Amino acid sequence: MTKQKQVTIKIEMDLRSAAAVRQVLFDAQKGYTYNETSVPPRITEIRNVIYDLDDKIACAIDPE
Numbered sequence: 001m002t003k004q005k006q007v008t009i010k011i012e013m014d015l016r017s018a019a020a021v022r023q024v025l026f027d028a029q030k031g032y033t034y035n036e037t038s039v040p041p042r043i044t045e046i047r048n049v050i051y052d053l054d055d056k057i058a059c060a061i062d063p064e
Contacts, residue, residue, distance in 0.1 A: 015060050022053040 013021070025046050032043045 015057065018053055018057055018060075022050060022057065025050050025053070 029043050029046045029050070032039050036044070
């Protein structure tokens, strides 16, 4: 089996849209454990995006 090349996708959006997307992703992962050995990989990826959005939103709100 060959390993697939990871593709990066960048999306630009305004702060309000980023907050809305973050909330939808947060709702989608609710109810799943934080135990890394039993959580589905999809949920781990969703949580990584939430962390990225949190960082960008925080920088946009307080750029210092």
